[in-house]
Amino acid sequence: MKNPSAPPxxxxxxxxxxxxxxxxxxxxxxxxxPLSDALAMASDFLFLAKGLTQDAAYAxxxxxxxxxxxxxxELSKALVDDVVKVLEPSPARTKADSKKA
Structure with missing residues (x-):
């Protein structure tokens, strides 16, 4: 059972x-x-890519x-970029932006 007072x-x-x-x-x-799952997958992709680049150096x-x-x-970068978009605070809206909306 989830704790209702826990942050989402x-x-x-x-x-x-x-x-x-x-x-x-x-x-x-x-x-x-979930961000933890996305980052874990990016880490797995990078681990595999590292091995493949080592193989490529010899093949x-x-x-x-x-x-x-x-x-x-490319997959890893996209996952990390998407996570960063979630974690970065969105820029403060100006009055001019508010009037356009």
């Missing part, structure tokens, strides 16, 4: 696009994923390791 769990907002095709994002970070016959690492780091 922070979750991703799903505003971060990644991997573009024809100038359109092919994917977005999914909304409402001269193929670039598949480098491309796999590239996509894993």
């Amino acid at each position: 769990e922070l979750k991703t907002i799903g505003l971060t696009p990644l991997i573009y095709c024809s100038n359109q994002p092919l994917f977005h970070v999914t909304r409402d994923v 001269r016959d193929s670039d598949r390791h480098a491309w796999a690492a590239h996509y894993l780091t």
Whole structure:
């Protein structure tokens, strides 16, 4: 049973696009994923990317390791960027901004 006085769990907002095709994002970070889970997944992706980049340094016959690492780091960056958007305070609105809304 959840504690009603506990602060709400922070979750991703799903505003971060990644991997573009024809100038359109092919994917977005999914909304409402707990931040701890998103960061754990980013860490897992980076761990795998690190291993693949090490393999790529020795595999001269193929670039598949480098491309796999590239996509894993792209996924990691998008997850971290989305988490940062949640954790950063939004800029203070000015009176001019309020009048436009």
